[in-house]
Structures are given as structure tokens and as C-alpha cells.
Amino acid sequence: MVATIIAMVLIVAGVFFLTVSSLGLLRLPDFYARTHAVGKSETLGSILVLSGLAVYNGWELNTVKIVFILLFVLIANPTATHAIARAALRTGLQPWTLQQGTKKKKD
């Protein structure tokens, strides 16, 4: 019973962070800002959801597999975001500034 409540709290928090990250992906103005939104909060959201599932499942073999997936997401997701943002910076994509935004609105 206690484990179920803990799992529910973790999964709801994870779903909140995933919602925030998808909102950031849709609403933020720039490539770099979008990678910022996705790289951090989506990693946190999926880690929270997976740990909630692991707590709900109890001590089993499947829990160990879930923990492996959790570690993989924890390592690989920020690295992929870093690689993508670094490649964009090296190919010369300029970051968004407030002046560009106001200019585009006036045009």
C-alpha cells in the first residue's frame, strides 16, 4: 500500500515534468532553448516515471531491467542533447536574442 502511494507520487511528478518539457518544445522560440527544455526536464520526467514503475513492481527480475533502462536514459539522454547542441553551434547556428524577435514581429 505504501509502495503504491510512493509509486503514484513519483509517476505523477514524472508526468508533470514530461508535460512541461513537451510544452517547452512547442512554445520556446529557438533551437537551443528547445534542446534546453527537452534535455533536462524530459530526462528528469522519464527517470521519475521509471523509478515509480520500479517501486510499483517490487523486488523482481523486471525491476532490475527497469533500473538498467533508467541508468541508460540517465546517461544517454543528456549526452545526445549535448552532441546535438554542440553540432549546431559548430555549424554556425546563431542563438536567438530578444532584438531578433522584436524585429520579426515588426516585419
Add this chain to the structure above:
Amino acid sequence: MIKQHYQSIIVQTICSLLIPFIQLFALYVIFHGHYGPGGGFQGGVLLAVSIILQRLYLGIKISHQKFSPRLAMAFAAVGLLIYGLAGIIPMIFGGSFLDYGNLPLFWVHDAERRALGILIVEIGIGLGVFGTLVLIFDNLVGERW
């Protein structure tokens, strides 16, 4: 615009740390294929992905020295050979194509021989898919080898 031609040390470290685990998971998927989800094709794809990840983070030239495309071609040929032999040898011993019960492994029990035949075919498919996908990637990149 930034012009610095050095590798990102984060990407290098994480990729070289992840590749052995990807290969281990690929072997698990191949050998666990007839008990659960997975099988030869999926395991071969995972093996090929580990080599393609190495190609991506090390650069084509160094990675070709570490795992050459000719070796990938040899892996694909060996996989096809294993599959073909596992199909044709039962025909010689009086069965039909891929009839594992007629494999000449006389010291193994009958039902166990069929399971072993499935495992042999899965290994063949895995090696073939591994070599072929690495070759497809190398040909798409277009570097001379």
C-alpha cells in the same frame, strides 16, 4: 561562428562506456530470442549499431582501422554460410529444408536438437544482419575503403 576541430570529451567518454553494454545486450537478445521477444535480426541490428556509434564518434578513418568493412563483409558471409548449412545439412540427412530434427547431432535429445537448431539459425541471422548493416552504413557514407 566557432571553428575548433576537437572532439567533445563528453561524447567520447560516454560512447566508449556505452558500446560494450550495447554489445552485451545484443548477445542477450540473440541468445534469448527463442524464449522471449527478440531474435537474430534484432540482436544483429544492435551489434551493428554499436559499430556505427563507434564510426560516428571516432571518425571514419580511425574506426575503419579498428573494424574494417572487409571484416564486416566476412561476418555477413559467415552468417549466410551458417544459415545455409543449417538449412541444407538436414536435407542431406533425410529431412526437408531447415528441418532441425534431422541435424547430425546424434548425442543430443530429439526435442533439444530442434531448440539447438533454432539457436544456430538465430546466430547465423545475427551475424549476417550485423555485417550487412555495417556495410550499408559504410557505403552510404561514401568514404573509400
